[in-house]
Amino acid sequence: MSFGKASKAFGIPKTTILDHKNGKYKMGSVPGRKPVIPKNLEDSMVAKAIEASNKGFGVSKKQLLLKTARLCRTSKLPTPFKNGVPADTWWQGLKSRHPELSLRKPEALSSARTKMMNPTVIHNFFKDLAKIVSELGIAAKPERVWNCDETGKKFQHRPINVVARKGARVVSSRTSDSRENVTILACVNAAGTTI
Template sequence: MARKRGKILQYDHYDLEQALNAVKAGESIRNAALKFNVPKSTLGDRISGRFDVIKPRHGRPPAIPVEIEEKIVKSVKMAAKLGVGLSRKSILLRTNVLCRRIKLETSYTNFKAGKDWWEGVKRRHPELSIRKPEKLSAVRARMLNPVVVNNYFEDLNQIVNGMQIGPAQVWNCDETGLNFEHSPVRVVAERGAAVVSKTSQKSSNLTIMACVNAAGKAMPPLIITKGKTVRSLHGFNTTDAPSNAVWSFQENGWINDEIGEKWFNTVFLKHCGPQRPQLLIFDGHSSQVNAVNCMSIHRMFLF
């Protein structure tokens, strides 16, 4: 038989607030407690200021300080509104990275954000829920209309004017893929005949991260090859790449959080110039969101 772990909250926070208001209006603590079904001792503790009036706490405090948790929740909400919502797994992973980076000390031995921490966050923030997002193509189809586009450029104009920046301080970045599979040229053949051309069974590809400002200046590209080790770069003539190009590798040849942060630190910050502030416009790819958000909470919690 499972052992009971202390008393369970038997009243609603709304009832507690009603009882508090009744006492403030002149009613006795005893009568207010009976009327709203709230323990007399609990109501007395809140009236005296011994415990928090609005959100009484039970058991051990949260492992992560409230102010940091609030920033995490705020970032999660904002990411969902921007169409780059995070899964529970991503939130836990990035929370743990944040805890390591800020060297968070807690009363929990070997604390690691997991299922129990997440359940606590949901209790403290009941407005959060796991939702299935719509496909991006449907969103783009709805949003691509004159009203939305005009609103976007009006907002962008307000931001640029508000920051008092020029074209050289407004940047746009995006990644593109380059596939090395042979693309057959047009050939002469008999009308109506099936025309095929031999190609390699395997094709390699590169991902290129490019960034250009409104004045037409381009930053050196970040080039990502497909591979697990630095040896994957040996098959490319890196010396003939654009000047100051940065090379990296990833198992699938894609850009991820780590490479996105590397691009931000070694390319963008190095080549954007000394003027501040700078405006960087990017799409909703999670690695780009991560790179930009690393400027915020201890340069990592990128929500």
């Protein structure tokens, strides 16, 4: 196939194909500057940030930038960062290299509740619930199955956005165990009637 036909067939400029053929660019190279932090260190840093988020100790964007600056200092990596701290352009580049990252607003979750968020406890709850619904004979009577949920405005800090995996369903951040709030109790049954 000629360079002209390849250009049309794959939508790649002819000059780009010629540059690769003549060895101007290495195979697998990407446009732009080489990342400041080596790939293995960056991958490890991203994995640790996601792991921290999964455990309820997510780091904010600012914290990640400061930790990156510290990593560069301790590893003696030459950086183009102003005052040694990466700017927003570095963050945007990091997100493009790791599309699984995003800033998410975590739910406030007390330490006591985090202990109950595991598959065994949740499975046992629904198993017990199914048993009770069956024993009471209300499985076919949706108007008798009610769900009540209290919610309200808590008098504690709201967690800041933290770095987490894109699409993560649960992103939590630990807060104080303060129970002061204004409470609202909402009730709805399985037939859709509300109180």
